[in-house]
Amino acid sequence: MITTVSGTLLAETIDDPTLVDEEEVRQSPFWDWEFAFEAFPEMFMAFLQVTLLVTVLGTIIAAVLGLVIAILLRILPKPLAWIVRWVANFIRMTPLVVQLIFVFWTFLWMDALTVGIIVFGVHYATYMSEVYRAGIDSVPKGQWEATTALSMSAVRTWRKVVIPQALRSTVPSLGNYAISMFKDTPFLLVISVAEMVTVAGEIGAPTFRYTEVFTIAGLIFLAASYPTAVLVNRLEKRLAYAH
């Protein structure tokens, strides 16, 4: 289930003076454990159903599409490569928020979450393609020459020699982009997808109790980012050559 925010509802709850007594808020304790425990399940569900889903699927799209773009730039004839480069640059140099709103209101038949996943994936693919490009460029010329000397096919050359060696140097950067995408998920608010931070805001709004919910949000982000970083580190080690 995805909780969508209705702009009007949010505005009403905040403006309604009957719900909040300012004095009461000031005198309430800094941290309310009961409130924190109450807020956690809903936030965690939003985290799983939106934040994590968008990040994982977005990263998969970005990692695959980014590699495809990087390879196309290398193998396409000049004019076609120029078009791909231009489109990729355009996407990379316009804000993610603008792209989210544009795609959401242009392709009305797509549900907001799908739009979010695709836009995050494509946007970050253009960044990742640059990382892959640098990785591909870092494969020594001698490696290409060896594949020619052995008459290896182009597909085999890419699959068995160039891509594995290019990936080795790109894994840390790709991991950082995945974490960065993760932290961009609150932008989904602009297309009415309530991910964890938005839900935190909704829970906090009626009583102005934001400390607990945003602390929880921060801890959940940290709890997810840290294992990701560890995973990337481990993958990096696995891809490194045996010494």
Next chain:
Amino acid sequence: MPTPTDAAGTQPAPAPSSSSPSNPVIEFVDVEKRFGDNIVLKDLNFQVARGERVTLIGPSGSGKTTILRLVMTLEELTGGYIYIDGQPLTHENRDGKRVPVSKKQQKSLRTRIGMVFQQFNLFPNMTVLENIIEAPVHVLGRPKKDAVAKAHSLLEQVGLPDKANAHPTSLSGGQQQRVAIARALAMDPEILLLDEVTSALDPEVVDDVLNILREVADTTNVTMLIVTHEMGFARDVSHKVMMFDGGHVIEEGRPEKIFTNPDQERTKKFLGAVLGD
């Protein structure tokens, strides 16, 4: 575009200058190579017979390595023709017009040529065994079992029988170059190109590598085109030595002749400098 008959190579194109009685395995006809405005090779004509071992010597920048790279199709041929087994490698002469050959023909000729590089160029992401069997299995389509068996016997031959599962980065330079030799030989090449194969090695392992190549020369009929600064090796293994300078062959002959009594003053001077007397 070439017709299917051309591509299949059923009618090898006759070499334009067929003055040689034997069928040359490599033939350069009016070869020109330029990098931009810089002409590296010009009007180069020579032939290498089957089983012949030819060493190219000369000062650096004289175009020796470029010749090997042209044969391996690592450089674009900017003028003239190269024939492998009488078939055009990159371009053919069709009624005086220089026409590129089909990719398929080029690839079929290229699989007969192997090359060992100065910098080894092993694939670091693969094991030694994977390096050796990659092309025999996926280019020549040999059964994996046969390729593996052959790889092990080649590793035995180059003195590294227990390194099949090692990664190239864990090997010394000399060991890597021996694996690279095994990798080239695994394709059963008709022609083996050796491009300064000992120049990047520590002095004490140079002889190990050269001895392996001497053995290959003694036990097979593979045609060799060699660029080296190891004059002792060149004298031992080659049938013919060609002295290059300024993109031209200025002198060629049997190694005993070139190394002891060259005709050209330039050759004498070069050998004097290299041999250090």
